[in-house]
Amino acid sequence: MITYKLIVAYDGTHYSGWQIQKNSISIQATIEKVLSKIFKEPITITGAGRTDAGVHAVGQVAHFKAIKKNYKNLHKSINALLPPAIKVVSIETADPLFHARYSAIGKEYHYYIHTGSSGDPFTYPYSYHCKAPLDLVQLQKGAQQFIGTHDFSSFANGAPLKLATKNLIRTISKLEVLQNGNKISLKFEGDGFLHKMVRNITGTLLEVAKGKISCDDIIPIFAFKNRSKTPAPAPPQGLFLMKVFYPGEIQSL
Amino acid sequence: MITYKLIVAYDGTHYSGWQIQKNSISIQATIEKVLSKIFKEPITITGAGRTDAGVHAVGQVAHFKAIKKNYKNLHKSINALLPPAIKVVSIETADPLFHARYSAIGKEYHYYIHTGSSGDPFTYPYSYHCKAPLDLVQLQKGAQQFIGTHDFSSFANGAPLKLATKNLIRTISKLEVLQNGNKISLKFEGDGFLHKMVRNITGTLLEVAKGKISCDDIIPIFAFKNRSKTPAPAPPQGLFLMKVFYPGEIQSL
Numbered sequence: 001m002i003t004y005k006l007i008v009a010y011d012g013t014h015y016s017g018w019q020i021q022k023n024s025i026s027i028q029a030t031i032e033k034v035l036s037k038i039f040k041e042p043i044t045i046t047g048a049g050r051t052d053a054g055v056h057a058v059g060q061v062a063h064f065k066a067i068k069k070n071y072k073n074l075h076k077s078i079n080a081l082l083p084p085a086i087k088v089v090s091i092e093t094a095d096p097l098f099h100a101r102y103s104a105i106g107k108e109y110h111y112y113i114h115t116g117s118s119g120d121p122f123t124y125p126y127s128y129h130c131k132a133p134l135d136l137v138q139l140q141k142g143a144q145q146f147i148g149t150h151d152f153s154s155f156a157n158g159a160p161l162k163l164a165t166k167n168l169i170r171t172i173s174k175l176e177v178l179q180n181g182n183k184i185s186l187k188f189e190g191d192g193f194l195h196k197m198v199r200n201i202t203g204t205l206l207e208v209a210k211g212k213i214s215c216d217d218i219i220p221i222f223a224f225k226n227r228s229k230t231p232a233p234a235p236p237q238g239l240f241l242m243k244v245f246y247p248g249e250i251q252s253l
Numbered sequence: 254m255i256t257y258k259l260i261v262a263y264d265g266t267h268y269s270g271w272q273i274q275k276n277s278i279s280i281q282a283t284i285e286k287v288l289s290k291i292f293k294e295p296i297t298i299t300g301a302g303r304t305d306a307g308v309h310a311v312g313q314v315a316h317f318k319a320i321k322k323n324y325k326n327l328h329k330s331i332n333a334l335l336p337p338a339i340k341v342v343s344i345e346t347a348d349p350l351f352h353a354r355y356s357a358i359g360k361e362y363h364y365y366i367h368t369g370s371s372g373d374p375f376t377y378p379y380s381y382h383c384k385a386p387l388d389l390v391q392l393q394k395g396a397q398q399f400i401g402t403h404d405f406s407s408f409a410n411g412a413p414l415k416l417a418t419k420n421l422i423r424t425i426s427k428l429e430v431l432q433n434g435n436k437i438s439l440k441f442e443g444d445g446f447l448h449k450m451v452r453n454i455t456g457t458l459l460e461v462a463k464g465k466i467s468c469d470d471i472i473p474i475f476a477f478k479n480r481s482k483t484p485a486p487a488p489p490q491g492l493f494l495m496k497v498f499y500p501g502e503i504q505s506l
Contacts, residue, residue: 011374056375076370084377117329121264122309124337126375 001065005094006031006045008060011085013125013237017053018060027051027086031062034081038074039066048100048244049107052196054236056126059089059108061244063100069093098246106173106245109198111186112238113206127183128238134209136179142208143175143186145218146201153225155201156194157233160226168194175201199233207231254318258347259284259298261313264338266378266490270306271313280304280339284315287334291327292319301353301497302360305449307489309379312342312361314497316353322346351499359426359498362451364439365491366459380436381491387462389432395461396428396439398471399454406478408454409447410486413479421447428454452486460484 008031016024020032028045035043048061071077078088097103112127114120119129149171156168174189186205188198204221207213213231221229261284269277273285281298288296301314324330331341350356365380367373372382402424409421427442439458441451457474460466466484474482 009374011377079371084372084382085374087371087374089371118332118340118342119337121262121338121340122379124264129337 001067001096002069003063003065003094003096003098005092005098005100006062006064007089007091008062009058009087009089010056010060011125012051012054012056014085015053017055018047018049018051027057027060028062030083030086031088034078035064035066037081038071038077039068041067046100048104049193049241050195051239051241052199052236055239055241056237057241059243060241061100061104061246063094063098100244103246104192104244105247106189106191107193107241108243108245109188109193110240110242111188111198111202111234112240113184113186113234114182115184116182125237126240128235130206132210134184134206135211136177136184136209138211138215139184139205139209140177142205142215142218143177145215147172147175150222151225152194152197154221154227154230155197155204157196157200157227158194170194170197177205196233198239199236200227200230202234202238203231206234254320254349255322256316256318256347256349256351258345258351258353259315259317260342260344261315262311262340262342263309263313264378265304265307265309267338268306270308271300271302271304280310280313281315283336283339284341287331288317288319290334291324291330292321294320299353301357302446302494303448304492304494305452305489308492308494309490310494312496313494314353314357314499316347316351353497356499357445357497358500359442359444360446360494361496361498362441362446363493363495364441364451364455364487365493366437366439366487367435368437369435378490379493381488383459385463387437387459388464389430389437389462391464391468392437392458392462393430395458395468395471396430398468400425400428403475404478405447405450407474407480407483408450408457410449410453410480411447423447423450449486451492452489453480453483455487455491456484459487 010027016026018027020026020029032043032045043064045062045064051057075091113130114123114127115130115134151168152170153168170190170192172190176187178185186202208215263280269279271280273279273282285296285298296317298315298317328344366383367376367380368383368387404421405423406421423443423445425443429440431438439455461468
């Protein structure tokens with residue numbers, strides 16, 4: 001069996017998310033259908049992160065195993081069959097032990113926000129439109145409190161019992177807040193992110209930036225160790241999985 | 254009756270075009286529904302140009318007449334009720350004789366193309382992805398032949414009998430071809446554009462840039478005075494109505 005590593009970009013607007021679900025079209029299922037057709041064998045792919053419905057990716061990573069090898073124009077053939085909202089950026093053979101999810105040592109996510117009263121018809125599927133004015137100084141000050149190693153239970157979605165058995169400690173190595181006119185971007189880097197963690201953190205920071213809660217409220221929210229006091233997650237359309245980090249290098253096709 | 258002038262921006266991807274049509278949602282109908290609700294009277298709007306399904310606008314202009322006047326927060330209220338893909342950029346009262354279509358003295362359209370083998374999931378609804386390599390020198394040389402005053406019969410869609418009774422002479426004052434990496438934009442300015450004229454011209458220029466026809470073939474296509482020898486129009490998603498020009502100034506609300 002040959003192991004392949006894919007880097008995938010997609011506009012998640014009209015998909016039910018990465019993972020296969022009943023009665024709706026997922027990114028994963030769409031790619032698997034194309035690969036199975038090309039390889040003429042049933043292909044199952046594993047993604048580095050399961051992005052939710054409406055969330056986008058510039059650098060999602062996935063792997064799969066196939067019996068056959070060495071297809072001519074493999075990259076072009078895949079993209080020719082994929083819908084325009086999903087594109088394979090690169091495809092390489094990988095070490096047989098490579099696993100898109102378990103081999104990953106870090107991820108980078110961006111969350112985009114635009115402010116102002118009227119919104120932009122060309123930005124709304126790729127950025128969260130926040131009509132309320134945002135205090136950038138408070139937003140940046142609040143962001144500092146998430147950097148470092150913490151128990152992120154209060155920022156993880158999932159069933160409480162299931163969460164209770166999990167390791168919910170993660171390290172955020174970078175959380176930059178950048179502004180360009182009415183556009184604000186939050187750039188997250190860390191060793192791993194729990195389900196909806198980026199959106200839960202962004203939702204909390206938005207409440208800080210709106211003045212609804214203060215930076216001092218963040219430590220008590222962490223201490224609660226569940227989501228009962230955490231503000232609502234920011235909506236999916238502003239979120240992009242930018243990059244997945246792996247140790248070492250992988251052989252190019 | 255008060256006359257209002259609107260500037261409207263929209264992402265045309267999921268609409269049947271500007272004009273009201275049976276069994277499909279148009280930009281015009283969507284805006285009329287919102288205005289009728291706000292003004293509490295049936296409102297009919299007239300657009301400067303009837304963009305086709307999938308075509309976008311940054312500066313479409315429309316006018317309407319209403320009995321009532323002086324709504325507080327009119328602009329904000331309209332945008333709050335419109336879907337995110339349609340936004341009113343501005344609303345002003347206008348001279349009673351102002352007519353979005355008949356008062357217009359010119360229009361600006363842009364057509365966006367991107368080349369390269371794999372396409373971009375975030376660009377495809379707003380740009381035509383042309384996989385074939387394009388000869389930019391030929392594209393620019395071909396574009397020169399459209400500048401000036403011509404009978405554009407060969408580049409107008411419509412029923413032949415209906416077209417025969419129309420004035421099909423138009424003046425293109427500007428047709429710029431710009432390149433930025435794998436992105437190409439065609440910027441058209443003229444006194445008026447016939448149905449699908451920008452897309453028909455772009456379609457012909459794409460054939461020139463691909464080397465399928467030569468620049469010398471353009472004059473014979475013009476001479477034919479019908480579309481039988483004209484290459485297929487370029488697809489709608491690359492087209493943007495950027496601006497509509499009017500003489501004089503209109504009073505701001």
